[in-house]
Amino acid sequence: MSFTFIHAADIHLDSPLRGLEKYEGAPVERIRNATRDAFKNLVDVAIDKKVSFLVIAGDLYDGDWKDYYTGLFFVSQMSRLQKEKINVYLIRGNHDAQSLITKELKLPDNVIEFSVDQPTTKINDELKVAFHGQGFRSRSVTDNLAKAYPQKVDGYFNIGLLHTSATGREGHESYAPCSIDDLREKGYDYWALGHIHLREVLHDNNPVILFSGNIQGRHIREPGQKGCTVVQVKDGQVDSYEHYSLDVLRWEVCEVDASTIDTVDDLIEATREQLVQSYQQAEGRFLAVRIRIMGSSNVHQELVVEKDHVINNLRSMAIEVGYGDVWIEKVKIETSRQxxxxxxxxxxxxxxxxxxxxxxxxxxxxxxxxxxxxxxxxxxxxxxxxxxxxxxxxxxxxxxxxxxxxxxxxxxxxxxxxxxxxxxx
Known part of the structure; x- marks a missing residue:
């Protein structure tokens, strides 16, 4: 059996993008809708590639809904997939644990959610795929959930869905910890992991074990490309898997060495060169940039005294470089005097x-x-x-x-x- 599927995680629908300094010309509306637009991109890719199914490894939501609009938006996107006969298999993570979400909507029939009480198996006989997963009942799950997952179903392509910190990752709480050996011993073909927002391949074959990362960076600590993983299965085995970018706003850190710079004008020009390169690499996306000016420099005192003047000239330059699509998230002046x-x-x-x-x-x-x-x-x-x-x-x-x-x-x-x-x- 051959088919294509998508592994996504950490959608964080309607999560606010944090740490952004507001000033005239900032793309407020586009920023506010970033997680929704990235999720629409995910559904678009699923439809365009005619995938057989989509798996979401936790944290679909960012917490309890403020109103029903978040849920209604999700239902509308699932209905698009239902029309194309694409099923969605999902588990709850620490942000959308059962105990956190107080509002519920009936989901379309193509959305299959796993129990939060124990690992369960869902079978797709047509594709010969067995899905194994367990969601989070509460926000803090410290048990090794993977230990209780069932062994593989013989004759089927086996996928495990797990929201986990694995062996621990900096900047992430330790939830449902497990080792690579814990996952390998189940005999599955693919482990779709969630919780860690940086894409990472833990095991590249037999089985493939990876974090797909989140689909939209939410702050400066989540820079670079964000998206999903598209997996090709041929003759019952993983043939290939690749990252697809979905983000609509990209975060980058621009580090400027001021140690050989003698004037503020030269500093702004050096920053411009880096921003032009970053904007080109963003391929038309909004770019939120933190500028770090570093080094022992002749312009140190002027940067301190004329800080507002320098920052606003950098902002003005960024607007020009990106035709309004480059936004300076923050300027950090970390120079020292010579x-x-x-x-x-x-x-x-x-x-x-x-x-x-x-x-x-x-x-x-x-x-x-x-x-x-x-x-x-x-x-x-x-x-x-x-x-x-x-x-x-x-x-x-x-x-x-x-x-x-x-x-x-x-x-x-x-x-x-x-x-x-x-x-x-």
Whole structure:
């Protein structure tokens, strides 16, 4: 028997894309609908390739529905597949565990869901395929579910659906942990795994074991291509499997080395070159980019002092590069100064005296505590967004005060030092 099927996971329908700075020109509507549009792409691929069935290895939803629209959207897409006689086999994961979803809709007959109480087997006699799976009853499942899965059904192509952290992956909770040997000993032909959002092949043949990854990146920690895996089966064995991109908005990190850059204009041009390349690789998708500017650089002080000016010029440039389809998610300035402070302090200039005073203050906890007391009223008056942003103001912690004093040094060096005949004065 020969056929084609799709393995997808971690759809997270209607999950908000997080960590995005809002500014004029941001593609708000396209971002809000990103997970739905990616899911439509999944259904399109299934129909275009005339697949025999689709398996979804957990986390179809991102949690309990705010309203019934999320469920109605899923039903509408399943009806498209039902019209093409394409069945869908799915399990629940930690985000759409039975205990989390309080609203339910009757699903089309082509959608087959596995029990959350124990592993069960669904048989497709026409294709000679046996599906084995168990969903999550509650969000936190720490048992090795794979141990209880049944052995293969002889004479059938056997597929296991499992939402698992496997042997553990950074950035993911340890749910339904298992080893590759646990999976191999069942004798299945293919294991469709979910939960890990980065595509990864754990075993490439006899059986094929892989995480298909999520179909749409939701934040900057999920960069690059996202999609599903299309599997070709010939004569009862996996013949090939390949990734198909489904994402409509792609996340990328653009790292710019500023160590050899002398002006902000040159920095923006260097960033432009990287963005042009990333935009071309995105193949027409929206691109959400985090820019990291790094290195010991001559423009460090200017980047600190003129931060808003630099960031908004980078945003303007990105809009131009992508014709409105490149969005700067965030700009992280992580440069350091090239000026030798010890050399400056030895010159006995007014600037040197100020720098020495700041050094002294930084080392005196009592003085810092007095400064915090002076700033108490200012801290209370700060707007919420300034106090709670990732790099927000906080005058209640001496550690953060010390880091702010570093910025004061940069301000002084920018405004009070000049280059005269190659010498700093």
């Amino acid at each position: 000026i030798d402070l010890d050399e400056l302090k030895e010159q006995h200039t007014p600037v040197a005296s100020i720098l020495e005073y700041l050094d002294a203050v930084t080392g005196e906890e009592e003085t810092l505590e007095l400064l915090l007391e002076e700033f108490k009223d200012l801290q209370n008056a700060l707007p919420y967004e300034l106090k709670n942003a990732e790099d927000g103001f906080d005058f209640t912690d001496t550690t953060l005060m010390k880091s702010r004093l570093d910025e004061v040094e940069d301000l002084i060096l920018h405004y009070l030092t000049t280059k005269v005949g190659g010498e700093t004065s």
